[in-house]
Amino acid sequence: MQTEYISLAWWQVAVAAALILINGAISLVLQLRLGKRLLVASLRMTVQLLLIGYLLNTIFAIDSWPAVAALILIMTVIAGRAAASRTHIGFPGKQGAAIVSVAFSGWFVTVLALQLVITPEPWWHPQYAIPLLGMILGNALTGISLGMERFVVGTQQRRSEIEGRLVLGASRFEAVAPITGDAIRTGMIPILNTMTVAGIVSLPGMMTGQLLAGAEPLDAVRYQIVIMFLIAAAVAMGTVGAVLLSLRRVTTREHQLLWLEQDG
């Protein structure tokens, strides 16, 4: 099934990197003053990818579950923190809520896929587990960050509406229910959009990668369909989890809505 693919040499990478000069020229001509940021972004991207490349090389070579587990843990915490950072309103337990929901949804779906769908040997094989988890975490992160932000900002902006229900005997869950629904919907929009246009407007990244690596198109498509459903499930679980955990944090047991402030 696998055919040969063209391995890139460093000089070939350098040719592509030279294209950044086009961005630099545009910035100069239009006086966008993006030069420094372009340079930093290019360097960051290159260094980060090189690092993960070497790291994956090592981990694939070690091929032991503690190493895989350690990397997974780090990936999860970083994803959780990134998800929380989008919400510019602080509340106690914000990062915790994001990390817990990213971890639960990402791990649950990945383990399910490895055990029941893809079934490599051993099931935690880093070549499958890590890219799979990475894709799922990345998408869950987007849903969680959008949902959490929408929810927390919504509770503060729509305070009078919420309090109007509380004073008539609504529980905290009933009082914020419209905001909860709104937030979950918002978190799911990106994956729904992606699924809607998949294959028409764009070829999804993983499928593209497999095609470049010489996989049969139908083989690549089967993988991509599985991944899309995994991602959709993780996004749904993660978003619902993050919004509900935030709900418990921005309201109190006494059915009050906390007054929250912008992060400094």
Add this chain to the structure above:
Amino acid sequence: MPAPTVSAPPVELRGHRLRRVAGSPPRALLRDVDLRLGAGQRVALSGPSGAGKSVLLRVLACLDPLDGGRLTWNGQPLDASAIPAYRAAVILLLQHPVMDSGTVEDQLRLPYAWRHHRAAGHRFSRSRALEHLRVCGRGKTFLDQPARRLSGGERQLVALLRALLLEPWVLLLDEPTSAMDREMTEVAQRWIAEWLADRPERSTIWVTHDRAQQQRIATVHWRLQAGKII
């Protein structure tokens, strides 16, 4: 969860050394306020703006946390799980009610979908709503109006009607007629007076700047200044 202490008279709301600090830099909005609202009492609450009138009513409705002191309702401290039931018995009417999408009738029906009111067997009575509306010459067509198109005064009227239909024991009124015209204000006063007359235990704390309103309704007068009742 049933909350028998909340629904049975005698009606008595007590605050012991209520303290509330908020804002940045933190400022004491309520300074150890002691109060007792007994059955049948009608309190007019006045004081300069910024004295803490709204803060006090919000604290009495458990909408904001206390930084000191405690509340008792009918002699019992308030348990967190009983707070929706307490709020259904002691309703705070906010000054600027927000209307959801939907008709006026949808607004009036809203609370009956919630757990506490369903458990308590409360049912929306359209005929009672219409009875009230007849007083101000409004009828079925008013119930079908989109609520978000109502004027500020009409919103206050709808919010008051919604609260009254829930038959609370205590109404905490934060300038409930501030956006109403004279005719609407009279309707509101009449509704409140009838609600009070229905059960002698019912009581109210009413924040108003209108002297005539204070005298017409109140049996007791509290004056709040710089976070204290004087």
